[in-house]
Amino acid sequence: MPRPDRPTSPASTSDGAADRPPAGDEGAVTARPRAGLLQIGQVAERTGLSLRTIRFYEENGLVVPTARSEGGYRLYSDADVARLEVIKRMKPLGFSLEEMRQLLTLLADLTVAGAHHREALTDRLRMFHEAATARVGALREQLAVAEGFAATLADRLDRAR
Amino acid sequence: MPRPDRPTSPASTSDGAADRPPAGDEGAVTARPRAGLLQIGQVAERTGLSLRTIRFYEENGLVVPTARSEGGYRLYSDADVARLEVIKRMKPLGFSLEEMRQLLTLLADLTVAGAHHREALTDRLRMFHEAATARVGALREQLAVAEGFAATLADRLDRAR
DNA sequence: ACACAACCTAACCCTCACGTCAGGGAAAGG
DNA sequence: CCTTTCCCTGACGTGAGGGTTAGGTTGTGT
Structure with missing residues (x-):
């Protein structure tokens, strides 16, 4: 099962956030791995929050990812993302x-x-x-x-x- | 040259900010020590900034008091206070x-x-x-x-x- | 002259919400 | 195998002050 994305873009600034949501079949609508779970980079992209911030929120019990991959990757559900978005709305307060x-x-x-x-x-x-x-x-x-x-x-x- | 203020108020909460701006003659308008200079507490009162903040600004070269008393008290001129007020206006930016x-x-x-x-x-x-x-x-x-x-x-x- | 209350000093550590490395592991493909 | 790209934890840094401690200064009342 190969991967569709990133068609050879060699240079990058580093830890960015985009990409590799494993196995969305060719021409899928929105990147979606196995169980409708997103990994942190995708969440960051969707919410506009930094990776650090998202991890920090977890550290403080604000949004704990629904699951973790075998390798320890954080996996976020849509509800998790919604929570993050609520937080974003609260912030200015x-x-x-x-x-x-x-x-x-x-x-x-x-x-x-x-x-x-x-x-x-x-x-x-x-x-x-x-x-x-x-x-x-x-x-x-x-x-x-x-x-x-x-x-x-x-x-x-x-x-x- | 005696002092008009504080007519025997024994209890106090502590470090507040009010009082002893030496020698304003009886019935003076606004507390004013010798040379039209204010000490930090009075400045805090006028500007609404905390003592800590005012000192902090000095530490960072924002507003250095025009003078110091013999004993080392900071003494602020009206211009100093004006500077502080400008800072207050900038802050929301x-x-x-x-x-x-x-x-x-x-x-x-x-x-x-x-x-x-x-x-x-x-x-x-x-x-x-x-x-x-x-x-x-x-x-x-x-x-x-x-x-x-x-x-x-x-x-x-x-x-x- | 002395005590005193109120004020001030410098010097320290604490907080909050992250940013910024550093070093290493995981996922996917060539 | 190697390379990419992404992710992990852990630790330290930062900005703008807050709070505390231990002690010095100033003017006053007696």
Whole structure:
């Protein structure tokens, strides 16, 4: 079973991320190895996160790959990737990894419908929402300051032209 | 020459920042020691920066206090404070300390009117302005993502209420 | 003159979210 | 066999500060 991809591209910058998702039959739609699992490089490509970052998130319990290959390669499911994408969306809110971990768990717990603690969960969710709202406000202010400073620079530019 | 402030407040939380700006005559407007110079605590209060941060900026050559007291206290002029405030405005743009240092110098150089390198200076200024504009764009996007996520949270909140 | 409270100093280590090597193993093909 | 390309772990580095410690300075009240 040979491999279709990489038709002789000898030079590369090094550890990049692209390629070799073993055995997708010729003309397959999207690279997909045996069990619908992606390896880290492909995940990085899809999410725009660095390999280091993805590993780091695992180290901190944020997204642990569903499986490992015999040789120890991390193998990510679509759900894993989705989790990573949620994290990406949270990032601008400036939550810490720990907070993100908690929020992820919380959201998962809430999705399990059968939660008896529903009340407590929504309470915690409300707190996260408040924190998020606060951060959004802070961000807005930062943006305003940034715009202001950029304007100042523009000013000095054509004042000194 | 006695001091007006602190009319016997024995308990305090500790290192705060307020107080003893020596000898402002009774009923003075704003605390002012001898030569219109402020000590670090007062600067912190005015700028909203932490003592640590202000010292850190000095360590990195961003704002070196105009003077020191006999005993080694940092003494800041109004110009120093102004510099700190400029830094505060730059911060949301995500420049590194080094970049901010350069930009501060650049702006100062430009103000010295008599610059022969005016051209080169404005060129550098233009580059900073471009960087700033780029960052503003990035910030806007971050804000959008943040708002989006906050909305998602709000959604889950009343979907699960 | 002395004690004192409030302020300051330098010097240290700690945190967070990664980046950056270094050295070695795995997957696939020639 | 060898080569590529990808992946692994482990360890150290970085940026922008935070916190703590042990001690010096300043102005004041008595």
